[in-house]
Amino acid sequence: MDARERPRSPRRGRARGSTFRPRIPNRRRLYERRRAGTARGLSKRSRMRRRLLLVFLAAMLTTATASVASADSPRPDPNVAGLQTALAVKGFYHGPIDGIRGPLTSSAVRAFQRHAQLASTSVVNGRTLSALGPLGRPGYGTRSLHQGLVGRDVAALQFELRYHGFPNRGRGVFDASTSTALKGFQRYAGVRVDGVAGRTTFAALNQPPAAAPRLRAPLSNTEGAVRSGHAVEIACIYSSAVAVVVGGTVTYAGDRGRGYGYTVVTRDRRGLDVLYAHLSRIDVTRGQHVAPGALVGLAGWTGKKNPVTTLRMELRLRGAQLDAYSALYGR
Structure with a gap:
C-alpha cells in the first residue's frame, strides 16, 4: 500500500476535533499551598520576607492604636x-x-x-x-x-x-x-x-502624673469591683484569702480605725505602698518581707450600715496616690 494512502492512527490523549485545555491544579489545594507559602515561585527567602512584613505591619498598627488612645485622653487645662x-x-x-x-x-x-x-x-x-x-x-x-x-x-x-x-x-x-x-x-x-x-x-x-503599674489579682474569686476615688473596692466572699500583689516589706499591720478596720500596708523597693483594708484577719507582722502571692490575711466586712464583704486597696508611689482600679483591671 502506498504510504500516502496509509491511514493515520489517532493521537493519544484527546479525540479528534476536541479543544485543548491546559491542566489546572485543584483550586483548594493551590489555595492551601499558597497559604503555607509552598506554591511555585515563592522561595524560602520570599516567605521569610513576607513574615517580617506582617510583623512590621502589626507593630505599626499597635503604635497607631496607642496614639489614638492617647489622643482620646487630652491633658486637662x-x-x-x-x-x-x-x-x-x-x-x-x-x-x-x-x-x-x-x-x-x-x-x-x-x-x-x-x-x-x-x-x-x-x-x-x-x-x-x-x-x-x-x-x-x-x-x-x-x-x-x-x-x-x-x-x-x-x-x-x-x-x-x-x-x-x-x-x-x-x-x-x-x-x-x-x-x-x-x-x-x-x-x-x-x-x-x-x-x-x-x-x-x-x-x-507640667509633667504627666505617675502611671499605675499593672498588678496581679489579690483574690482568686471576686463578685465585682468599683472605684472609690483613687481606691478600689472588690466584693468577695467573707474570709476569702487575700494575696500580696507585689513583693515588699510590711510597714503597717493593725487596726487603722473607722473606714479601714484591720489593715496591712506593704512597700517595695520603688517606694510603692499597697494598702489592704477591711480585713477580718491579719497573717503578717510589721517588718516582715512578703513575696508576691503570699497570704496577707482574710477579707472581712466594710463596717458600713449595710456591711458587705469587700477588700479595699489603695496605691501610693512615694506619697502620690495612684489609680488602684487601673492597676488591677486596666482602664
Whole structure:
C-alpha cells in the first residue's frame, strides 16, 4: 500500500476535533499551598520576607492604636479647672472639676453671664472673669503661690495637685490642706520643699502624673469591683484569702480605725505602698518581707450600715496616690 494512502492512527490523549485545555491544579489545594507559602515561585527567602512584613505591619498598627488612645485622653487645662471651681463656688457649675471644657462648663458660663447681665456667648472674656470676683483672676502660673492667697490660679494649683495624686480640700483658697499637698508633691518631685509654688514647682506639675503599674489579682474569686476615688473596692466572699500583689516589706499591720478596720500596708523597693483594708484577719507582722502571692490575711466586712464583704486597696508611689482600679483591671 502506498504510504500516502496509509491511514493515520489517532493521537493519544484527546479525540479528534476536541479543544485543548491546559491542566489546572485543584483550586483548594493551590489555595492551601499558597497559604503555607509552598506554591511555585515563592522561595524560602520570599516567605521569610513576607513574615517580617506582617510583623512590621502589626507593630505599626499597635503604635497607631496607642496614639489614638492617647489622643482620646487630652491633658486637662488647669485654667479650665480654676474656672470650673469659680463657677461651682458661685453655684452655676455642678459637674466634676476635671479641667476639660465640655458642655456642662459652657452651659454654666452662659448661665453666669446671664446672671451678671453680660452677653451670653460662653466666651470667657475679661468682663466675665472680672464678674467672678477674686476667683476670676489671675491666670495659672502668673505668680508664686503660698498659703493665704485666693484666686483662680490657686484653684488651678489645687486641681494640679489632685491630678498628680495629692488630694486637698481647697476651692480657690490656699489653706493648710493645700500647703500639705504641695509639700508632699515637692518631696515627690525632688524639688525644694518650702510650701511655695514657683517656676520650679510649676514645671514639675507640667509633667504627666505617675502611671499605675499593672498588678496581679489579690483574690482568686471576686463578685465585682468599683472605684472609690483613687481606691478600689472588690466584693468577695467573707474570709476569702487575700494575696500580696507585689513583693515588699510590711510597714503597717493593725487596726487603722473607722473606714479601714484591720489593715496591712506593704512597700517595695520603688517606694510603692499597697494598702489592704477591711480585713477580718491579719497573717503578717510589721517588718516582715512578703513575696508576691503570699497570704496577707482574710477579707472581712466594710463596717458600713449595710456591711458587705469587700477588700479595699489603695496605691501610693512615694506619697502620690495612684489609680488602684487601673492597676488591677486596666482602664
